[in-house]
Amino acid sequence: MQGKNGRRGGGTPGERKVSRQEEIKDLDFLWLKIKEELKQNENHIENKLEELQERIDRRIEDAIGELSNKVQELTVKTKTFEETNKKIQKDVREQKRETEKVKEGMRELNKTQEQIWDSIAMTEMRQRQMQLKFRGIEEEMNENIRERIIKELAKWLEMKEEEVAYTIDNAYRIKIRTYQNRTKKPLGDCLVVFNSIGMRNLILKTSYHKKLIIGVRPIIVLKEIPVRLLRKREGYRYITGVLRRNNIQFRWEFPEGIAFFFKDKKFKLTNPLEVEKFLRRYERELGKKEDRVKDRRDIGGERAEEGGGTGLRRGEGEGDGGVEEEEGEVEEENTEEEEARN
Known part of the structure; x- marks a missing residue:
């Protein structure tokens, strides 16, 4: 087991x-x-x-x-x-x-073109320097305008008719109907061609002090200046008002500019920039800035009343030849005073 x-x-x-x-x-x-x-x-x-x-x-x-x-x-x-x-x-x-x-070339071209147009305007003015226009002479039936003008000028200048007739080559009536008065009667412009610059200047100077009356109407004596030259004066409009306010006589330069005496010194301003510099430099002597502004406003108002033009009378009818008309007494008187000072 x-x-x-x-x-x-x-x-x-x-x-x-x-x-x-x-x-x-x-x-x-x-x-x-x-x-x-x-x-x-x-x-x-x-x-x-x-x-x-x-x-x-x-x-x-x-x-x-x-x-x-x-x-x-x-x-x-x-x-x-x-x-x-x-x-x-x-x-x-x-x-x-x-x-x-290209721009420089265009500037040079424009400059050359301006010079050409100035030259043409100067030539046109020289061609017309022996002429004066009388505005407001009513037309008569079968009139001999040359004899009529000679007679009236002789009476006005207190000279003999023969003396006046000797200095006048021709006189004729210009039919002008301006845009503003197409429905009115013509202005009654008559062009007189002189052969003596002295008689022309005498008439301009006398018209500044004494009104020419033919019939019952006062006659405006005009000299013709090309439109181009008058438009160049637009930039000097303000300074001319300042000079007048200070009782400083001046004369226009051609083709552009203004000349005058101030503080016993001659000034010749040939572009608007020189005008502005002069006004800024002598602002105190010529008046306060506020007065200058007021003058500028007054001039603007005058321009508005005149319809925005140059303030000079215009010849607007056909056959006017591209010129504007100016009452030239002041310029001629200033020219004579300039010569006296020189």
């Missing part, structure tokens, strides 16, 4: 020793197998990691290569853009220089 139980408990010690050795061998074999499998797995993992690293390296190299190519392309494009930009800037600079040359 005991023997049977002993076998059930593991047999004899020798058997149990043999059994343990076999188990140890099995364990060693299993461990070796596990180690071998671990080694194989480690090698497999290392191979996979190497393959992955290689793929990553290849992708990085490809990406770097692609980026390098793009950078090179961008560099080439940038250089091309810079060269194109430089060329455009150069073309723009050249275009600006050419534009400035």
Whole structure:
């Protein structure tokens, strides 16, 4: 009974020793197998990691290569853009220089054209300097206008008719109907051509002090000045008002400008900029700034009443020859005083 139980408990010690050795061998074999499998797995993992690293390296190299190519392309494009930009800037600079040359040429051309027009206006004025226009002479039946004017001028100037007739080459009536009075009677303009500048100036000077009356109507004595020259006077309108307010006589310069004596010194202003400089310099002597502003407003009001014109009478009819008319007594008187001072 005991023997049977002993076998059930593991047999004899020798058997149990043999059994343990076999188990140890099995364990060693299993461990070796596990180690071998671990080694194989480690090698497999290392191979996979190497393959992955290689793929990553290849992708990085490809990406770097692609980026390098793009950078090179961008560099080439940038250089091309810079060269194109430089060329455009150069073309723009050249275009600006050419534009400035064209503008300078246009300025010179305009200046030359202005000089030509001034010369034409001066020539026209010289051609008309021996003429005067008498406005307001009513027309009579079968009149001899030359004899009639000679007779009236002789009586007005207190001269002999022969003396007056000697200085008049011709006289004729001008049929003018202006835009403003198309429905009215003509103004009764008569043009007188003199052969003596002295008689012309005498009539202008006398008309300033003494009114010429023919029949019952006062006659306006006008001298003809080209429109271009009168328009140049627009920029001097204010200073002429200042000079008149200060009782300073002046005369017009041709083709443009104004001359006068002030503080025992002769001034000759030939453009609006010189006028402004003069007014700023002598503001205290010519009046306070408030007075000057008032004068400027008064002149603006006069211009509005005159319809925005120059304030000089206009010859607006056909055959007027592109001239405007001006009562010229003041200018002639100033001219004589200028000569006396010189």
